Amino acid sequence: MPQLAHIALIVRDYDEALAFYVGKLGFTLVEDSYQPDQDKRWVTIRPPGAPEGATTILLARAASPEQEAAIGNQAAGRVFLFLATDDFERDHAAFTGAGVRFVRPPAEQPYGKVAVFEDLYGNRWDLIAFAPR
Numbered sequence: 001m002p003q004l005a006h007i008a009l010i011v012r013d014y015d016e017a018l019a020f021y022v023g024k025l026g027f028t029l030v031e032d033s034y035q036p037d038q039d040k041r042w043v044t045i046r047p048p049g050a051p052e053g054a055t056t057i058l059l060a061r062a063a064s065p066e067q068e069a070a071i072g073n074q075a076a077g078r079v080f081l082f083l084a085t086d087d088f089e090r091d092h093a094a095f096t097g098a099g100v101r102f103v104r105p106p107a108e109q110p111y112g113k114v115a116v117f118e119d120l121y122g123n124r125w126d127l128i129a130f131a132p133r
Helices: 014-024 065-070 088-097
Strands: 006-011 028-035 040-046 056-061 079-084 101-109 112-118 124-130
Touching: 006 014, 014 028, 014 040, 014 056, 088 101, 088 112, 088 124
Parallel strands: 006 056, 079 124
Antiparallel strands: 028 040, 040 056, 101 112, 112 124
């Protein structure tokens, strides 16, 4: 069966992106290997606790003016990615303590508890603890 393997996230710099996603959000670095034919790196990360083989985020360094223009606005100002958590308060406090900027405070919704934060480039993410079904 087909499955989603990677989601590309356009970044300005691999190392600054890793400092944010791994350093502040606690993501796991899956792979960081140099691709000499294209003079770029293949850098993949996944949320902490995600199983081996789970969909990863491919940190893709912008390689053209059009790609540079999309940094931080991959979803035209809408929430782009949804980070599910099993402990909203723990993760919200950890992210806040690490300096992550929340643009919408925690709110109870019919589908769960959610707050919107921005990554280092301005892409919007939901931190969400889904309500039991």
